[in-house]
Amino acid sequence: MQDIMDITFLQNRLGAEHSYGLSYLPIVGSTNEEAVRLAKSGAPAWTVVIADEQTAGRGRYLRRWESPAGLGLWFSVILRPETDFAKINLLNLAAALAIADFLELKIEECGVCREARVNLKWPNDVWINDRKICGLLLESGTENNRLKYLVIGIGMNINQTPADFHQKLGGTAVSLRIATGVEWGREEFLADFLKHFHNKILNAIRTDFREIITKYSAKMLYKNQQVCIKLMDNTVGGILQGINEFGYLLLKTETGEKEITTGDVWEVPNQENP
Ligand code: BT5
Numbered sequence: 001m002q003d004i005m006d007i008t009f010l011q012n013r014l015g016a017e018h019s020y021g022l023s024y025l026p027i028v029g030s031t032n033e034e035a036v037r038l039a040k041s042g043a044p045a046w047t048v049v050i051a052d053e054q055t056a057g058r059g060r061y062l063r064r065w066e067s068p069a070g071l072g073l074w075f076s077v078i079l080r081p082e083t084d085f086a087k088i089n090l091l092n093l094a095a096a097l098a099i100a101d102f103l104e105l106k107i108e109e110c111g112v113c114r115e116a117r118v119n120l121k122w123p124n125d126v127w128i129n130d131r132k133i134c135g136l137l138l139e140s141g142t143e144n145n146r147l148k149y150l151v152i153g154i155g156m157n158i159n160q161t162p163a164d165f166h167q168k169l170g171g172t173a174v175s176l177r178i179a180t181g182v183e184w185g186r187e188e189f190l191a192d193f194l195k196h197f198h199n200k201i202l203n204a205i206r207t208d209f210r211e212i213i214t215k216y217s218a219k220m221l222y223k224n225q226q227v228c229i230k231l232m233d234n235t236v237g238g239i240l241q242g243i244n245e246f247g248y249l250l251l252k253t254e255t256g257e258k259e260i261t262t263g264d265v266w267e268v269p270n271q272e273n274p
Contacts, residue, residue, distance in 0.1 A: 003070030005052055006187050013191035020194055021047040027069070029056040032153035035076035036139050039149035045080040048194065057155060059135055060124065066169065071160045073190055076153040077197070081205055085142045088150065089247030089261075090209040091201075092123055092138050093216045095152050098200035099126050099134055100219055102193050103176070112180045119221045122249050122265055127221060131174035133157050158184050209247075217242045226268040227251070229260055236260070237268065 007024045014020060021044060028034055031049040033056075038047055054074050057065035067074045081091065100118045103126065107116050119127045126134035137153040157175035165173050176184055204212055217223070220242065227240045229251065238253035249260040 003052055005050065007050075010187040010191050013188055014194060018195065019046045019198060023047060023049045025049065025051045027051060027053045027055065030054055030058050030153075031074055031076040032058065032137055032139055032151055035078050035151040035153070036141075036149075039078045039141065039151055043078055045078060046198065047078040048075055049078075050075040050190070058153075059137060065135060065137075065155050066166055066173075067155060068160070068164060070186075071164055072158045072175070073154070073156040073186055073193075075190070076151050077194075079150040079152065079201065081147055081150060083147055083205065085140070085145050085147055086246070087209070088138060088140060088147065089123070090204070090212060091150060091152075092136065093120075093243070093247045094201060094204035094209060094212045095136055095138075095154075095197070096120050096124060096126055097212060097216050097219070098197050098204075099136075099154065099156070099193075101200070102196045103128070103133070105196075106176075106184075106189065106192075107180060110180055110182060112182065114180060116179045118219065120216060120219045121221045122243065123247070123262065128174050128176075128179045131172055133174050133176065133179070158186055158189065213243055213245060213247070216247075222265060222267050228266045228268050230264040230266065231260070231262075240265065 004026060005024065007022065028051040031051050031054060035049045051074050053069035054067035057067035057074060059065045100120055103118045116128050121127050124136040125132050134154065134156045139151045141148040157173060159177045160175035162178060222240045223242060225240055228235055228237045236251065236253060236258065238251040241250040241252050244250055244259065251258045251260055
């Protein structure tokens, strides 16, 4: 497989009727940074910034996202949804769900018999079995409490082998190749994903996210399990119950039910069976 993406192949596979404008950069600091810059200067909805490699790929809270050349899909989609800023959580969940559904479709299509369960770790991770395959980072601009633009940054591990991951990620990250045992054509995968993503996001907005909560909940990691949630300045423990209509996490704690708007969820190992 090649490091450099074949953009003509990608365009052709997307077909003539697609709504995307592609901006391809072999190497960039962060596709989100570039997409935010383009969005601020008026780029239309469905502009996609794609890179083969990111030198400063970012996660939430200024964390780093490993984005080696030619092995994954690192891209950012600009949206201009006509919605309140408050809908951003639901858009985040709708995007994660669209990714999980697509991964399931592709895994099924390729016919591997390996056990590859796709799960959602609230709020922005997609996992296969017990490892992270994909992370999302949303960045937005607002005006009078309405979303002016939304950038959905997506990092998906595609063709890495275990040795390609940084030691620090050992045991927590996975690629589609590791999960399925086969190598994937990134262009074909991305073109098919973009078509799927467009339909899913438009449908989620059109139906006011009505089905998203139920569908997201069904794929949620650690449901009804004891978890620990790392917030900005403290940690809270409890039983993960699901999400509410705003996309916030519901946690049953010793002092009652808590609504969590952001944070990192970790499983608390079972004392009898750690
Ligand atoms: C995320 O943050 O998971 C959001 C990642 C978004 C990356 C995309 S790539 C395209 C676009 N451009 C950008 O600059 N970013 C977006 P968070 O939940 O904070 O998780 C970050 C953590 O995931 C790190 O601290 C590592 O532990 C882990 N990690 C880093 N790189 C990884 C990788 N390639 N695969 C799996 N885990 C990784």
